Amino acid sequence: MDLERYLSEKSELVNRTLERLLPEPEGYAKNLAGAMRYSVFAGGKRIRPAMVLASTEACGGKVEDAIMAACAFECIHTYSLIHDDLPAMDNDDIRRGKPTCHKAFGEAVAILAGDALLTLAFEAAADSPGVKMERLLKVVAELARAAGYAGMIGGQVMDMESEGVDVAFPVLESIHIHKTGALITSAVRCGAIIAGAKKGELEKLTGYGEAVGLSFQIADDILNVEGREEKLGKPVRSDKRREKAAYPALVGVVESKRLAEELLRKSLCAIEGFDEKAEPLRAIARFIVERRN
Amino acid sequence: MDLERYLSEKSELVNRTLERLLPEPEGYAKNLAGAMRYSVFAGGKRIRPAMVLASTEACGGKVEDAIMAACAFECIHTYSLIHDDLPAMDNDDIRRGKPTCHKAFGEAVAILAGDALLTLAFEAAADSPGVKMERLLKVVAELARAAGYAGMIGGQVMDMESEGVDVAFPVLESIHIHKTGALITSAVRCGAIIAGAKKGELEKLTGYGEAVGLSFQIADDILNVEGREEKLGKPVRSDKRREKAAYPALVGVVESKRLAEELLRKSLCAIEGFDEKAEPLRAIARFIVERRN
Numbered sequence: 001m002d003l004e005r006y007l008s009e010k011s012e013l014v015n016r017t018l019e020r021l022l023p024e025p026e027g028y029a030k031n032l033a034g035a036m037r038y039s040v041f042a043g044g045k046r047i048r049p050a051m052v053l054a055s056t057e058a059c060g061g062k063v064e065d066a067i068m069a070a071c072a073f074e075c076i077h078t079y080s081l082i083h084d085d086l087p088a089m090d091n092d093d094i095r096r097g098k099p100t101c102h103k104a105f106g107e108a109v110a111i112l113a114g115d116a117l118l119t120l121a122f123e124a125a126a127d128s129p130g131v132k133m134e135r136l137l138k139v140v141a142e143l144a145r146a147a148g149y150a151g152m153i154g155g156q157v158m159d160m161e162s163e164g165v166d167v168a169f170p171v172l173e174s175i176h177i178h179k180t181g182a183l184i185t186s187a188v189r190c191g192a193i194i195a196g197a198k199k200g201e202l203e204k205l206t207g208y209g210e211a212v213g214l215s216f217q218i219a220d221d222i223l224n225v226e227g228r229e230e231k232l233g234k235p236v237r238s239d240k241r242r243e244k245a246a247y248p249a250l251v252g253v254v255e256s257k258r259l260a261e262e263l264l265r266k267s268l269c270a271i272e273g274f275d276e277k278a279e280p281l282r283a284i285a286r287f288i289v290e291r292r293n
Numbered sequence: 294m295d296l297e298r299y300l301s302e303k304s305e306l307v308n309r310t311l312e313r314l315l316p317e318p319e320g321y322a323k324n325l326a327g328a329m330r331y332s333v334f335a336g337g338k339r340i341r342p343a344m345v346l347a348s349t350e351a352c353g354g355k356v357e358d359a360i361m362a363a364c365a366f367e368c369i370h371t372y373s374l375i376h377d378d379l380p381a382m383d384n385d386d387i388r389r390g391k392p393t394c395h396k397a398f399g400e401a402v403a404i405l406a407g408d409a410l411l412t413l414a415f416e417a418a419a420d421s422p423g424v425k426m427e428r429l430l431k432v433v434a435e436l437a438r439a440a441g442y443a444g445m446i447g448g449q450v451m452d453m454e455s456e457g458v459d460v461a462f463p464v465l466e467s468i469h470i471h472k473t474g475a476l477i478t479s480a481v482r483c484g485a486i487i488a489g490a491k492k493g494e495l496e497k498l499t500g501y502g503e504a505v506g507l508s509f510q511i512a513d514d515i516l517n518v519e520g521r522e523e524k525l526g527k528p529v530r531s532d533k534r535r536e537k538a539a540y541p542a543l544v545g546v547v548e549s550k551r552l553a554e555e556l557l558r559k560s561l562c563a564i565e566g567f568d569e570k571a572e573p574l575r576a577i578a579r580f581i582v583e584r585r586n
């Protein structure tokens with residue numbers, strides 16, 4: 001299993017589809033379209049779309065059926081970064097080595113570009129002519145729940161409210177599960193739903209997604225301490241500066257790494273029963289814990 | 294046709310459903326839930342939901358089938374007001390006679406409350422067990438298009454970019470059609486889609502929605518010049534102060550009123566062929582042009 005090749009092939013497909021999906025920067029609101037494209041094509045790794053597609057494949061589904069849902073997840077992810085970076089939120093100037101959206105286009109356009117990407121995600125998710133309508137509706141509902149109050153946005157608020165506060169371990173875990181885990185779990189679930197996964201398969205993949213989602217944020221926390229700014233494309237040690245709730249500060253780097261490894265084992269264990277079509281999912285789980293950016 | 298009674302009955306139904314739909318302000322993200330409720334229950338007239346329901350009724354559909362879609366439109370409308378009021382956008386302190394969301398909850402929570410309401414809209418729109426899935430998917434796609442880049446958000450950007458600039462009449466019309474008209478037209482269309490309207494009916498109702506949508510914004514512009522702050526619950530003459538593109542400034546109040554009347558006639562003409570079940574739609578069209586707040 002050559003993951004690098006897998007991710008690069010899927011990235012290309014996702015980028016081609018996003019290219020078609022995003023509005024052209026021309027005419028009356030060209031600044032808005034420009035800002036949407038600037039952030040979407042800022043060099044993201046397309047991990048979430050790859051997980052949608054890998055999950056569909058693991059369940060015997062077709063990549064082309066899941067490509068719009070995959071793009072929807074990237075739109076949601078990008079919008080969340082744009083809004084997180086705003087002055088009223090994390091006030092970040094640099095993202096992926098480039099000025100953040102509001103630095104490049106101004107705050108008003110950045111807010112609206114985030115709104116437009118969030119909205120576009122649902123337009124994309126609802127639009128896959130080959131897929132049964134029942135499945136598409138489930139994907140829309142699933143995506144909305146994972147991205148909304150009970151998922152990512154709720155986690156974001158918890159995260160903000162934890163700044164400068166001593167949080168207990170279960171609270172930190174809950175923040176990470178909502179802030180990062182919900183969308184990743186949902187990406188895996190939506191891929192499976194599109195492929196028509198049976199209940200048992202969907203449950204196993206949910207377990208996989210939850211473990212991978214949490215390990216993703218722990219790995220991010222570790223990179224924020226140990227990573228190098230050139231590789232990450234964003235400032236390191238910002239968690240400490242902002243007194244953000246993070247694993248290394250609470251349990252130390254060594255224990256954080258042990259927890260990430262444990263989650264990796266848990267995620268692989270959850271999909272043990274799947275055949276070789278789940279190899280990409282397995283490789284992605286390893287990559288997420290071992291990545292350097 | 295007693296419109297006051299109709300609107301108050303529909304408002305009550307919409308409010309009861311929103312009450313169930315919105316998260317309770319408790320637990321980890323209670324500030325976020327509080328901010329969402331604060332803005333949703335700030336005394337809005339529920340015009341957009343009423344139009345969804347009236348359109349469903351005009352096509353012989355059931356109100357209960359369209360209630361979730363109706364609430365989705367109110368969520369989108371409220372989110373757009375929260376984000377419009379932000380310091381980076383219109384920087385408004387007062388809305389409906391109360392502090393704006395960011396004044397009451399801070400800017401970060403206001404941004405996220407808007408995001409959460411936008412996301413919730415799609416969760417609601419996808420969730421109407423009694424309605425054919427094909428129709429619900431159409432509603433989701435329709436809502437996303439009307440609220441997104443090609444509709445409301447695009448109009449918002451045009452509006453911002455027109456501040457302090459001399460715009461020609463067709464540009465002003467296009468701003469209003471996108472900023473306000475798209476969502477209202479879509480509310481009427483979605484009500485019809487849920488009722489399973491035939492193509493011809495849907496076209497007529499689209500014509501009605503477009504005329505009413507534009508007349509709504511012209512009436513707003515006129516109220517911004519002639520209205521009284523106590524009745525409107527927001528500052529008057531703000532368009533002039535901000536040099537916003539508006540009908541009275543461009544063609545005068547008298548001509549603006551004439552145009553609004555012309556649009557009213559146009560909207561009534563579009564649905565001439567409908568029977569007495571369309572009376573609420575007719576009364577709403579009149580109310581929108583004649584309202585004092």
